[in-house]
Amino acid sequence: MAILEVPPSNSWKIPGFRFATCASGIKTNNRTDLLLVAMEPETTVAGVFTQNQVVAAPVTLCRARLSQGQARALIVNSGNANVANGPQGEQAALALTQAVAQQLAIPEETVFIASTGVIGEYFPVDRPLAALPKLNQNLSDQHDWLEAAQAIMTTDAFPKMALARCDVDGQPVHVLGIAKGAGMIHPNMATMLSFVFTDAALSPESLQHHLVRAVDRSFNRAIVDGDTSTNDTVLVFASGRGGVQIHPSHPTAMETFATALESVCGQLARAIVTDGEGATKFVTIAVTGAANHADARTVASTVAKSPLVKTAFAGSDPNWGRILAAVGYAGVPLQVDHIDIFLDQVQIVAGGVRAPNYQEAQGAAVMAQKEINVRINLGSGPGKETVWTCDLTHGYISINADYRS
C-alpha cells in the first residue's frame, strides 16, 4: 500500500484527460480565468459541495448532474462566483455548460461547472462563451498542470497541486489534484475548489464513497477564517484509462486507492492553509481525550477559529491562556481539571491549570516557529480530531478589506 507523493513537475500526465486554459476577460489584467477539461467516454464522477444554504448556480447544476455518474467535461472560471444572481445566474451557468457540450459534441448533462470569485455581481457569461471555441482547439494532454492550477486561483498566493502514485497488483494508478482557496476557509467546506483526476476505473458509487471519506479527513480539517463559502466544490473524475479497476470486491485495491486519494486531498488542504490569507504560520490543533469525535472536532475548530488564539500565533506570543479559554467556551461538556495542553513538547497546562514547571521562554520558543503543534488532551474519553489552521495577521486584513479594489 505504498503511496508515492510525487513532487510537482511539468511532466505529470493523467491518461484520459485533456485540458486548456485562457484569459477570457472575467478577471482584469489579462490573467487566466478559465479552465476546460475534456474527458474520455465512461469517465465516472463523484462530488462533495458546500453546506452553506446559499449556493452558487454552478453548485446547484453539478448536484443535479451527479446522479447520472458520468462526466465528459469540466469548465471552471475564476473572478466571479455567480452566486445570488437569481434566474439570470442559473441561466448563465446552464448556457455555459450547453455551449461546452455543443463544442465537444457530448451530452449536456455530462458537463460539470464551478465558479469562484466575487459574490453577488452579475456573471459576465458572454466572455467565457466567446472564449470556448479557442479553448476547444487548444485542448491537449501535453499542457503543464500548473497552468490548470493557476487558472482557478483568486486570492491564492501560489497554485496548488498534488500527485500520488500507487500500485495495484503491480499496475500503476495515478491520482492528481489541483485546488484553489486561501480565505473563507472552514470545514464543510472552504471557499475552495478542488478537482481530482485519476486514471483508475471506479464506479460512481465507489468514487463517491472514497471522496466523502477523503474530504472529511482533509479539506474538512482546514480552517482559515471560519467563513463557509457558497461555492465550495470537490469533484473527482476517474477515466479508467490506466487500466486498473478499483472494485469493492478487491479490498486491498480499494484501500490503496483510498489512501492515495486521501494523500492528494490532504496535500491540497494543507497547501490551502499554508496559503491562508496573510498566513505566516501553519498550526496543527490535535484534540484527544474527548467524549466522542464530534466533541473533539468542536473543541479543535473552536480553538482554530479563535481570533485571540490566532493573533497570539501571529505575535509569537505564548499567551496560552487564550487556548484554554477557547477550549472552555467551545460548548462541549468538560472536566476542566483533566485538561492538559502542550505546545509541541512543552506542557503549558496540567490538570486545567498552568503546568508547574512551565517556563515562558519554552513557550516563546515554540510560538516563534513557522510550524506549531498544539495538543489538547481533554482526559475524558476516546474522541479525537486534528485540524489545521494558520495565524491571523495584518495580511488577512489587507487582503480582505481591499479585495475588490
Add this chain to the structure above:
Amino acid sequence: MAILEVPPSNSWKIPGFRFATCASGIKTNNRTDLLLVAMEPETTVAGVFTQNQVVAAPVTLCRARLSQGQARALIVNSGNANVANGPQGEQAALALTQAVAQQLAIPEETVFIASTGVIGEYFPVDRPLAALPKLNQNLSDQHDWLEAAQAIMTTDAFPKMALARCDVDGQPVHVLGIAKGAGMIHPNMATMLSFVFTDAALSPESLQHHLVRAVDRSFNRAIVDGDTSTNDTVLVFASGRGGVQIHPSHPTAMETFATALESVCGQLARAIVTDGEGATKFVTIAVTGAANHADARTVASTVAKSPLVKTAFAGSDPNWGRILAAVGYAGVPLQVDHIDIFLDQVQIVAGGVRAPNYQEAQGAAVMAQKEINVRINLGSGPGKETVWTCDLTHGYISINADYRS
C-alpha cells in the same frame, strides 16, 4: 416612565457608595489597577457571569457569595485575570477578600471580587494586599466616578460609564454603571466587567430578575471578536439610600427601574463595541422574520462574527455577498428566496438575490459611514434580534499580536 440618560460628569453621586482607587503595581508604569467600593449595610446584590467553563477564581467566589444576597464591598483589579492558577489562584482571591473584610470590619461573605487582564500568570496578591490600608483611608463619596472606570481598564481606549435617572412616584432613582472591555467580546458574555450601582432599594431576587433581563438586552448583544472570556462579570448593587423601594407589588416602579437599568447596561455595551479593539465603525445587525428568537440571534451573531463581513466594513467595501453567505452558513433553516437585506435604507438583496435596482455606489456610500445598520429580513416568522458589532481592522491585529509585549 421617562428615563434621563445623563451625560458623564464629575458631579455624579450615588448615595450609599464610597470608593477609592490606586496603582498597586499589578500593572506596570504606575497605572491605576485597583478599585475598592464600600457599601452601607442592607445593600443588596445580583450578578451574571461568564458561560465559559474555564472560569477565574474571582468568578467562583462571587457565584458562591451571591446566594446570601448582601454586599458590603467590591474589590476589582486590572492587569491580571487570576485564571488557571489552580488552588494558588483561589487562595489569592480568598485572601484578598478576607483582607478587605478585615479592613472594613464587615463579614467576609459580603465582599465581592473581580479581576481582568492576562490569563494564566500567577496573581501577585501581595501587591493589592499591601495597598489595602491606604485604599481604605481614601474611601470617599466625593471621588469622580471616572477614576473608578479608569482603574478597571485593560486594552480599553477610553473609560466607560453611564448614568440614568428616573422618577418613581415623584422620587428620583439613580442607576450608575461603569464597565471595561474592548476585546474577547461575545455574548454570554464578553471579557467585560461591569458594575452598576443604584440608590433604589430592591430585594436580591428582584435585582437578579432585572439584571438578567437587562444583560440579555445589552451586553449579550455586543460582539467584537467572538471570544468568550473566563472572567466576565456584571454585578449590580442596590443601596436603598435614595429612599425608593422597587417592589414586585408596584409594577410601574418595577418597569421604570428595569428600563433605567437596561438603559445603563445598553449604553455601556455600546461603548464596549465602539471601543472594540481596533474598531473604526459601529455596526448594528438587526434580524427580523426568523422562525423564532433563537434563530434570529444565531443569524445575527454569525454575521457579526464573520471575519469577511467585518473586514468588508473595515474596507468600506459594499461586498454584500459576504453578508448573504454568512446568513447561509449560520445553520438555521432558511427559505433563501424570502431573504431581504438592507444597508441602512439601501436594499441589496431581494428574495435571496441581488436587488434589481441596487447600484454599487449606493452601497459604497453606506459602507463609508462610521455607523452602519444592516437589516436582514428572513421572511419566515416572527423571531427577531439585534446585535452590535464593529469592523475588523489592522488595529485589532496590532493590539492582540502584541498585547503582552
